[in-house]
Amino acid sequence: MRYTDAPARREELLRRLSAEGYVSSSRVAEELGVSEMTIRRDLRQLEGEGLARRVIGGASLPNLGHGRPFDERAVTGSGEKHAIAEACLDLLDGAVTVALDAGTSVAPLTGMLQPGTTIVSHSAPVIQAAIERADVELVAVGGVYQSETRSFAGATARRTIADYSVDIAVLSATAVDTTGILCANALDAELKQELARAARTTILLVDHSKLGARAPIRVGGLDLVDVILTDPGADPDDLQALRDAGATVVVAGEHVAPGSLTSRATSATTDAPGVGVS
Known part of the structure; x- marks a missing residue:
């Protein structure tokens, strides 16, 4: 060809x-x-x-295994990221155990989660914010520390995540298009995959600049997640392209019934929610 x-x-x-x-x-x-x-x-x-x-x-690959520093990414589109995190709370209704990825769109959720939530994370900012809350439980995932993403990765981190079963995993990405979910860090991609495998339901948080963009590392197809949540600045054509490709896309501000997500695992298990060690 x-x-x-x-x-x-x-x-x-x-x-x-x-x-x-x-x-x-x-x-x-x-x-x-x-x-x-x-x-x-x-x-x-x-x-x-x-x-x-x-x-x-x-x-x-450019700068293989590395992306833009966490602090630099955190200030880019910070307003949109906080709006997305707030909108995500409705989708987390009823979740006892939530796994939080290392992305800057996800970190603000740490301070918003309901008291009594168990947080599983390899993100240093998430871990630090959870430590400062006396009303949540924390499973801190360790491993090899990556300063660019301010997170832990490697075999130890993967094994730890694989030992847990969580209600909802909240992921971030460098880019998402009709071919799937992409990021700029190979080790980070492995952790995103493990988090999705550990969860009954997976939500992807991305601001509108990530839609239709490109990045060198493939995390997985659109079916890796149950819903993509973005901000109102998203181009309607990008939203429609993702929906035509089979993705469930929610824009912050749209009404979504709390706890209304359809999980990839719904038909596979009817266990009560909670954290468990496999």
Whole structure:
């Protein structure tokens, strides 16, 4: 198959970069049926967008395993992130145990959760905020500390999360489009996957700038989560594209009946909610 359409070709280059971490210009040109000069132009554009890093003979993922620092991301769209977190509370109604991801959209939820909630998290800001509350239970997930995301990752963190069963996991992402959920940190992607596996219901919080955007690491398809929650600044075309792809998308401010989420696990289990060790 010849990839003569530039957007489709660059999408394929990103897919290969995410899967392998590196692409060879000559090899991929031959496999896609285009010239090596065309591939080099594509890689130059992807590099300009921050999605690839050109090296001798091809390209690799940019700053592999790392994204923008947490503090820098926290101040970007902070108003939208707080609005999304507040809207998320209605979806958490009745949840006893909530797992919180390391994203800046998720962290504000820590101070908003109902007293008596058990919080499971590998995020240092979430852990610190939970410690300061005397009315919640905390399962602090440790591991290898990552300063860029201010979170713990690695095998220890994955094993700890895998030992728990939680009612709802709240995730964040660098980008989401019709192909799925994307992030900029390979180790962080592994933890997001574990959190989704541990949860009966999974919510993705993303501000409108993340819709239709791109990032180098694939976390999973849209079916990894039960609902995507975003802010009113979202482009209607982006919302419709995600809905057409099968996603349930909620905009902050829309009425959602508390506790009305349909879980991926509803048909698989009828256990009472709560935290458990598997």
